[in-house]
Amino acid sequence: MKSSRIQSFAAGVLIANSAPHLATAVTGRQHLTPLAGRGSGPKVNAVWAALNLVGGTxxxxxxxxxxxxxxxxxxxxxETGCLAFASWMAGSERWLRTNTARQE
Known part of the structure; x- marks a missing residue:
């Protein structure tokens, strides 16, 4: 029972992580992935989104x-896994600007 909760939490994290990468793929933008770094384009993000969805599933x-x-x-x-990941990403984007174009 406890291990199923841990697996469900981790699944929530992975599935929540797939959403911004899927949105990136659909909109043709760039978004950081471990596969190709900061300049990861839509195709790489589609692959990363799929890997996260499959892993979560x-x-x-x-x-x-x-x-x-x-x-x-x-x-x-x-749901807690989804919320935890979404909160982390919203905060990190707000303060660290990982995927935001830097103003020169």
């Missing part, structure tokens, strides 16, 4: 083994 399926039909605490863990 696999973790969710693994967390379900032997579980019930209902989410129970795993849903809260998943």
């Amino acid at each position: 696999l973790l969710l399926r693994a967390s379900r083994r032997g579980g019930t039909e209902r989410w129970d605490g795993d849903l809260i863990a998943f």
Whole structure:
């Protein structure tokens, strides 16, 4: 049960991480990825988004083994993972400007 909550939390983080990379791919912009650094273009971001979605999906399926039909605490863990990652990214973009064009 505890491991399923950890897997659900990690899945939430990965799936939340896929959203900005998918948006980057769709809009044709650049966004930092570990695959190609700061200048990662839309195609690299599409790959990174897909990897995060697949990883998150696999973790969710693994967390379900032997579980019930209902989410129970795993849903809260998943949502907390999404919230934690989104909060971290909003804060880091606000103060560190990792993906913001620098003014000269």
